[in-house]
Amino acid sequence: MFELLDLKQGSSYAGDIDQLILMITIITGVWFLLTAGMFFWLLFRFRAKKDESGQYVTGDEPQLKRWVTWPHMLILLCDIAVIVMAVNVWYTVKQDLPEADATIRIIAQQWAWTFVHPGPDGELDTPDDIRTVDRLYLQEGITYHYKLSSVDVLHDFSVPIFRLKQDAVPGREITGWFKPTVQGEYGIQCAEMCGIGHGIMGARLILQSASDHEFWIQSNSPTPVAQVTGQ
Amino acid sequence: MATAAPHAHDHGHDDAHPEESWVIKYLWSTDHKIIGLQYLFTGMAMAIIGGYFAYAFRMQLAFPGESVPTYGVVSPAQYNAMVTNHGTIMIFWVAMPVLIAAFGNFLIPLMLGCDDMVFPRINRLSYQIFLLSALVLIASFFVPGGGFGGAWTSYPPLSSEAGYSLTPLGSTIWLLAVALEFVAFLLGGINFITTTMNSRAPGMKYTDIPMVVWMIVLASIIFMASVGPLIAGAIMLLFDQNLGTHFFDPTAGGDPLLWQHLFWFFGHPEVYVVLLPAMGIVAEIITTFARKKLFGYKTVLYTAIATGILSFFVWAHHQFVAGIDPRMANLFTATTVLISIPIAEMCFVYIGTLYGGSIRFTTPMLWALAFIFEFLIGGVTGIFLGASGSDIYFHDTYFVLAHFHYTFFPIAIIGTFAALTYWFPKMFGRHLNESLGKIHFWGTVIPFNMIFIPLFILGVGGQHRRIYSYEHFPELFQPWQQDLRVMATVSLLVMLVFQALFLMNFFYSIFKGKKASKNPYNANTLEWLADSPPAHGNFLHLAEMPVVHRGPYEFNHPDRDEDYWPQWLPPEGVSAAPPADPEPAADPEPADESADQDADQDSDQDSDEESAS
Amino acid sequence: MMGKPIATTRTVMGVSTGKLAVWWLIVSEIVIFGGLLASYVMHRIGHPEWAASAAHTDVRIGGLNTMVLLTSSLMAVLAHAAAGRGDGPLAAKRLAVTIGFAVMFLCVKAYEWTTEISHGYTITASGFWQFYYVAAGIHAAHIIAGAIIMGFVMMQARRNHELGRVELIGLYWHFVDLVWIFLFPLLYIAK
Numbered sequence A: 001m002f003e004l005l006d007l008k009q010g011s012s013y014a015g016d017i018d019q020l021i022l023m024i025t026i027i028t029g030v031w032f033l034l035t036a037g038m039f040f041w042l043l044f045r046f047r048a049k050k051d052e053s054g055q056y057v058t059g060d061e062p063q064l065k066r067w068v069t070w071p072h073m074l075i076l077l078c079d080i081a082v083i084v085m086a087v088n089v090w091y092t093v094k095q096d097l098p099e100a101d102a103t104i105r106i107i108a109q110q111w112a113w114t115f116v117h118p119g120p121d122g123e124l125d126t127p128d129d130i131r132t133v134d135r136l137y138l139q140e141g142i143t144y145h146y147k148l149s150s151v152d153v154l155h156d157f158s159v160p161i162f163r164l165k166q167d168a169v170p171g172r173e174i175t176g177w178f179k180p181t182v183q184g185e186y187g188i189q190c191a192e193m194c195g196i197g198h199g200i201m202g203a204r205l206i207l208q209s210a211s212d213h214e215f216w217i218q219s220n221s222p223t224p225v226a227q228v229t230g231q
Numbered sequence B: 001m002a003t004a005a006p007h008a009h010d011h012g013h014d015d016a017h018p019e020e021s022w023v024i025k026y027l028w029s030t031d032h033k034i035i036g037l038q039y040l041f042t043g044m045a046m047a048i049i050g051g052y053f054a055y056a057f058r059m060q061l062a063f064p065g066e067s068v069p070t071y072g073v074v075s076p077a078q079y080n081a082m083v084t085n086h087g088t089i090m091i092f093w094v095a096m097p098v099l100i101a102a103f104g105n106f107l108i109p110l111m112l113g114c115d116d117m118v119f120p121r122i123n124r125l126s127y128q129i130f131l132l133s134a135l136v137l138i139a140s141f142f143v144p145g146g147g148f149g150g151a152w153t154s155y156p157p158l159s160s161e162a163g164y165s166l167t168p169l170g171s172t173i174w175l176l177a178v179a180l181e182f183v184a185f186l187l188g189g190i191n192f193i194t195t196t197m198n199s200r201a202p203g204m205k206y207t208d209i210p211m212v213v214w215m216i217v218l219a220s221i222i223f224m225a226s227v228g229p230l231i232a233g234a235i236m237l238l239f240d241q242n243l244g245t246h247f248f249d250p251t252a253g254g255d256p257l258l259w260q261h262l263f264w265f266f267g268h269p270e271v272y273v274v275l276l277p278a279m280g281i282v283a284e285i286i287t288t289f290a291r292k293k294l295f296g297y298k299t300v301l302y303t304a305i306a307t308g309i310l311s312f313f314v315w316a317h318h319q320f321v322a323g324i325d326p327r328m329a330n331l332f333t334a335t336t337v338l339i340s341i342p343i344a345e346m347c348f349v350y351i352g353t354l355y356g357g358s359i360r361f362t363t364p365m366l367w368a369l370a371f372i373f374e375f376l377i378g379g380v381t382g383i384f385l386g387a388s389g390s391d392i393y394f395h396d397t398y399f400v401l402a403h404f405h406y407t408f409f410p411i412a413i414i415g416t417f418a419a420l421t422y423w424f425p426k427m428f429g430r431h432l433n434e435s436l437g438k439i440h441f442w443g444t445v446i447p448f449n450m451i452f453i454p455l456f457i458l459g460v461g462g463q464h465r466r467i468y469s470y471e472h473f474p475e476l477f478q479p480w481q482q483d484l485r486v487m488a489t490v491s492l493l494v495m496l497v498f499q500a501l502f503l504m505n506f507f508y509s510i511f512k513g514k515k516a517s518k519n520p521y522n523a524n525t526l527e528w529l530a531d532s533p534p535a536h537g538n539f540l541h542l543a544e545m546p547v548v549h550r551g552p553y554e555f556n557h558p559d560r561d562e563d564y565w566p567q568w569l570p571p572e573g574v575s576a577a578p579p580a581d582p583e584p585a586a587d588p589e590p591a592d593e594s595a596d597q598d599a600d601q602d603s604d605q606d607s608d609e610e611s612a613s
Numbered sequence C: 001m002m003g004k005p006i007a008t009t010r011t012v013m014g015v016s017t018g019k020l021a022v023w024w025l026i027v028s029e030i031v032i033f034g035g036l037l038a039s040y041v042m043h044r045i046g047h048p049e050w051a052a053s054a055a056h057t058d059v060r061i062g063g064l065n066t067m068v069l070l071t072s073s074l075m076a077v078l079a080h081a082a083a084g085r086g087d088g089p090l091a092a093k094r095l096a097v098t099i100g101f102a103v104m105f106l107c108v109k110a111y112e113w114t115t116e117i118s119h120g121y122t123i124t125a126s127g128f129w130q131f132y133y134v135a136a137g138i139h140a141a142h143i144i145a146g147a148i149i150m151g152f153v154m155m156q157a158r159r160n161h162e163l164g165r166v167e168l169i170g171l172y173w174h175f176v177d178l179v180w181i182f183l184f185p186l187l188y189i190a191k
């Protein structure tokens, strides 16, 4: 259904989340249709008629009570299925932290995003880090860790094509991961109310091929510039 | 009862009492019915404000940057303030006061067969504090810096630091208003609970209590048991804002997540606080108009209690991605999804009640049925959010928004209209116009779906909440998305037009509607024994206070010829000729009383024919 | 307007309506203090360094106030006993003593806070102190409110009116006392 809405699956786990959404849609959809169908059928069948008065039913009759107790058990089963699938996906996205190929830092503040990319050395927090504002450059196909923090209020790092959301909390550094699987330019949103500028706090995500990304790093790293001036 | 005698005649005709000044009668009254109406009218006025905000910010979303008729250009700060206060008003100043306080006050003493609440003056105080809180909230829009715009959840540090929110006064006054409102509801709740525990009519067992009373009482208990931590939190937040403490400030050892826990520990039970009364209202209406006993009274009761208990263990599902320990999410997913069991069961019982009925599609019945159907949509979409894995994506999108409007709108608006149209004859002694009522029904329910289905689609497409204009997010500003936004807004305009129709019908009928008899629907519960509208003291002018002989939903009982069997009729009436009079057999009342009953019967038949058609 | 409604005089549960209401009031207060104290305890565990601040509270003064409150509760019980025998004037006298103890509690508290504030331990001094002042402050507000209501009950009791209310205010008073029994170890003893 997301294809219809122009929304790519852009991370390794986007498919898992979509799958989960689909399963829940099916389970609850079937229940909803059955319930609503029963509802409208009863409304039609037992509409007031001249020759038919209502019946006296207390709801304790075993053959009628079944209509409530069986669904009760079945819903329990469905619930367990939903819980298991949900926890499974949750574990993949939020609890399990696969080995990182690269680590980036994301700093939120009213109302802009600062992204710190590791420079040519591939290490974060070294002098060759590349800082950008509101533009995040990543390479397709490798696993990233992100370290998310905020300098003022709550924000939320939301990347719809990754199906990822994570609040940025001042005073904490939250680590998570993703692995982009497509190329192109996409939107990043701030999804937590953060004041007057919350409505403009977007950023762009640029997913590049390995070679493009390498090129971007080389041409933006502060170090080569220093070397040039040094020679 | 001896006390009844002196009141026998002086409260007969309410309208003509020039000696009681208007102020004493309508503004300073301790009569539970007047207080109920005060809550109702205040709630309606607030609904109009909340609805107006919705109109203004939805216009901005559909036509960003353009001047909104009657409002003007919406700035980002104003947008935030309107969304925040729309949410706050609709929940705290519309849903709660109308569903719990207005109908709770009006119905509880009547349905329990007593003359008033147990603490009438505390009741009046509760309304006065509530009114004050509403005025304080309204004042917060006009202070320098403007109204508070940090969302109805008021997360710090945004809400605690003026430097971040830029609304130093607005935040504080908003918080004060909410705190005052809580106090009003604590006082009201104590009244509801004790009245129901202690002042039931003789003979009324706990399974004879009408479901709506149970639900309002359970809601009051849930409210009381969940709001405490938030009151403590509000004091801390107030101090953070004004005294320089750092309860929620991470730079000085505080913790912003503490507020979220305190807020949602209350905030989630709160949604069931408003759900249960609406469920109770619906139970009364579907039994009456399906002429059916409730399908499993105890099941409803137990599922309501189970929902209430479970609701205290799900709060962190609002915080899955808020930075809490990710392992906690698994626990809360389990509890959240399991809450579907009691609620589904409650829905099934209601649907089961239709089985074997003789269903009349009157206006109140249409509202009650629409409630069930629309709420199902809201309920099942909650599962998408309760499942932690998918909430990662849906959190703070319009999917959440549509989910909770599909629960709140059925509760606060559809449920209210159900109750209002059903008890209108009892409240004002006259009937609403049925055809206008049905036009209003379809004119509300169809646009409602056409507002929020587009918002569901937008939410699935990633549209996030509290954004004054999507032009800064190219993926969210494509033509098809803007079309859906326009569609939602236009549907809202249509809906508002039909609300004007309702208001006309409402105010016209209060004064000019067809006169209502005591028991126009041939219903069973005790409020239908009293006059329409009941005089001060409810039953005091009868020879005796009512005594209860059976459960509230004995429709089509095999031992009785008539299809209803009021709670107040003594069992002797069983084999005797059809007991035409709703009064106890031993009633020594004068002739005008029985004339009244004849009139009753006639119009009873009228209404039957009407509803059957 | 009329006297008491019939509703007020009914006692389906076999308990007087006033007593039921006080119990529910206490329930609602328990969750308020419960939320506050739970927040405090969680923070205290997360911030071992608060112990340094807590070391500056004065256990002797806190202990004195504990004694004051316990004695006042005893007086409230005695007032209830007197009211139970229908002796309104005696109940009123005992309530007056209870109020006296409440005032004493507040005086001690005022002295204690003045000293602490003059030493620089204000509400913004540290995480511990903000909880200290808020929790003890809300508690003190309950003492004040309770004492005022008790004053009204006392006036009525003196004229043998509404003697049932002596027990109700006593219930509330024990609750306020009980809250202090939780506050004292949490704020003073835990170092």
Ligand code: HEA
Binding pocket: A027, A028, A031, A032, A035, A075, A078, A079, B153, B270, B271, B272, B274, B275, B317, B318, B336, B337, B339, B340, B343, B344, B347, B375, B376, B378, B379, B380, B382, B383, B385, B386, B387, B391, B394, B395, B396, B400, B403, B404, B407, B408, B411
């Ligand atoms: C009265 C209002 C109301 C009600 C009744 C509900 C009911 C439910 N809500 Fe909702 N909710 C809100 C009002 C309400 N909610 C609000 C206001 C918010 C947003 C607050 C904000 O952020 O501003 C919110 C947000 C919200 C979230 C957080 C989303 C987010 O921000 O990320 C979640 C997550 O779990 C959730 C879940 C649920 C669930 C599981 C139910 C359940 O109770 C629903 C149970 C009912 C059913 C399931 C339907 C009947 C059952 C069947 C037909 C059987 C078939 C079902 C299965 C097999 C499962 N809600």
Ligand code: HEA
Binding pocket: B043, B044, B047, B048, B050, B051, B052, B054, B055, B058, B083, B084, B086, B087, B088, B090, B091, B094, B095, B098, B150, B151, B152, B153, B401, B405, B408, B409, B412, B413, B416, B417, B420, B451, B464, B465, B466, B467, B468, B492, B495, B499, B502
């Ligand atoms: C009970 C709760 C309730 C109700 C009924 C509504 C009703 C409506 N809501 Fe509201 N809404 C919330 C609770 C509610 N809302 C909350 C909690 C939020 C979140 C706030 C936040 O993020 O902080 C929100 C946010 C919210 C947004 C999101 C804004 C954003 O995030 O940027 C939108 C957007 O379209 C919206 C639209 C609407 C619309 C079109 C209606 C329409 O249905 C309104 C129609 C108008 C009326 C129904 C009133 C007129 C009626 C009468 C005059 C009749 C008499 C009335 C009575 C008898 C009671 N709402």
Ligand code: CUA
Binding pocket: A108, A109, A110, A111, A154, A155, A156, A190, A191, A192, A193, A194, A195, A197, A198, A199, A201
């Ligand atoms: Cu940053 Cu919203």
Ligand SMILES: [Cu+2]
Binding pocket: B267, B268, B271, B314, B315, B317, B318
């Ligand atoms: Cu919730």
